[in-house]
Amino acid sequence: MSPSSDSTPDSTAVVIGLSAVVVAVQDGEAVVLTVRPPDAEPEGLPFGPFDPGGHRTFELALRAFVTEQTRFSLGYVEQLYTFGDKGRDAPLADMGAGAPSSRVISVGYLALAPAAVDTHAPDSQWRPWSRFFPYEDWRDGRPAALDPIERALRRWANQAADAPRRLARARLAFALDGAPWNEERVLERYELLYEAGLAPEAARDRPDTAALPPELAAAVGEAMFSDHRRILATAVSRLRGKIKYRPVVFELMPEAFTLSALQRAVEAIAGVPLHKQNFRRALERAELVEGLGRMDADTGGRPAELFRFKKELLSARPVSGLSLPLLRD
Amino acid sequence: MSPSSDSTPDSTAVVIGLSAVVVAVQDGEAVVLTVRPPDAEPEGLPFGPFDPGGHRTFELALRAFVTEQTRFSLGYVEQLYTFGDKGRDAPLADMGAGAPSSRVISVGYLALAPAAVDTHAPDSQWRPWSRFFPYEDWRDGRPAALDPIERALRRWANQAADAPRRLARARLAFALDGAPWNEERVLERYELLYEAGLAPEAARDRPDTAALPPELAAAVGEAMFSDHRRILATAVSRLRGKIKYRPVVFELMPEAFTLSALQRAVEAIAGVPLHKQNFRRALERAELVEGLGRMDADTGGRPAELFRFKKELLSARPVSGLSLPLLRD
């Protein structure tokens, strides 16, 4: 090994790219901030290069270019994962003046926004994440998108020598044959689809793969630029897990909210329906929120009381997230 | 922003460093693999540069150089976090021919080993992690190391304008004033010590800081090379959390083990004492292990039955980790 600081003619240069998954909840739907790349490429996440000379930390760099690209200022931010595999469609490849042989490492971040406020930038928009993962929404029961996916996965599994292993993975990830649905395995599901050649990105990265029939293409969801859908899947997994042991939902809520709105937000993130009373009882026991006395009359039926998150708790005692009392139907 | 692929004379180059926290359990103690750097530097984690031209993935690169440096082959591996802050002691700075101005990004990994086997390399060794975090071991009640730490933290908090905020953080992290101990907050505790100037690394990175008195120095633990103790803290936090929702302990056990040995391993990792019967009941309910009929006679008292982890479960159904039924004393 002979690393040198500047250019080494014999070795490839490294470029670090930062991507942000900015999540909000809008009308009971989880939405994510996307940008339209210049060419005919599919939409992607806000992203930019990390300048090792100028930026003091990743997070500062991220906040700067997200604001620049979307006119939107980030609140809660956390690092997700660093992707460095060769072979995956290189993120940011040929960005800028780019020479062909630079290796791009991509650091993904998750950010939460209290509301999907207007971005004021023409090329950025909020998209429901169901657009990219149609099979992830079980709020109204098992989504129909799973039918063509299940058929395709079984075909894929059975055409291999290790069919049993492939089937076992598919069963666990996609709740086949009566296995329970685990809402957190978003990344596992996406990776399985990719591996099985059922994601448009797979066809793009490995040109030998055939295009998907329309029904299947609709079921597996829209592709994103570069490896951004993989980063999005990582973000959804992380968020669905975290909501249970840290009070992060409140980062997605306005100051005052009704309990039903809170429940709808949790359901939008987790993608599963919750049991109303049990959800409220759990909230009450956790003492995370307090009533404001004020009412919200615009609910359609009986007016609902407004609540607020007791954020002062965060510095007073260890505080866990919300349990997800499932509503089975 | 004007990224270019190769060397740009005006901008700093990026070097990616990989570090591994390799954990094992030895005689009921959690141990971690360290290497001795060439100079008079303190011990560090096995680490090496990532070669963007040669290595296909981070993980492959990591496995290669850990084997090279320690003659030890990794099993379970997962990515922890990517550290990129300027100001922190630069990892790998001036490694190799290094020019002074290269920016180093450090990707930390966690690896688990079934036993602390001999590394056969003269400059690598297993160290109990209590050496680096003496205050993290509550298996025999509140560790004495917390007394000088508590005094120093209170001094640090009270000499600032935002004393209440500092005190609140210290209380939560270090279980002051009757707050409950949370074994997962290892990173938070280390960062607080660093910030308060109570970690030897802080004195090194900010030369204005005074050296610690001996009692305090012993209580806060030994420093490590570069930012490696921070990476170690991240690893311990992650592992202590993960043990509860994934069956990762078994990666640290031999094929056959007694239930007491398993409990001791969990206790070594979590740093808290567990309630025997309740631990076993939880195990039983989870159906994670099965008896082998064979006995281990070398336990000192009545021989114990040997068990094995039913790893075939992993591909059969979603499987969670172990609950930690605390033993209060």
Added chain:
DNA sequence: TCAAAAGTGTTATCCTTACACCCATGT
């Protein structure tokens, strides 16, 4: 008056916690 959504009561069951005691071996 009826639809729509808010908000509450109650019970069976399961899991967790906490208590203490018996068992098999080596010295």
Added chain:
DNA sequence: ACATGGGTGTAAGGATAACACTTTTGA
């Protein structure tokens, strides 16, 4: 016999899941 660690029974209390019903508004 006794020390040492292995291994078990049981009951109280709390959390969860499941059942349906009452209340308050707007149309």
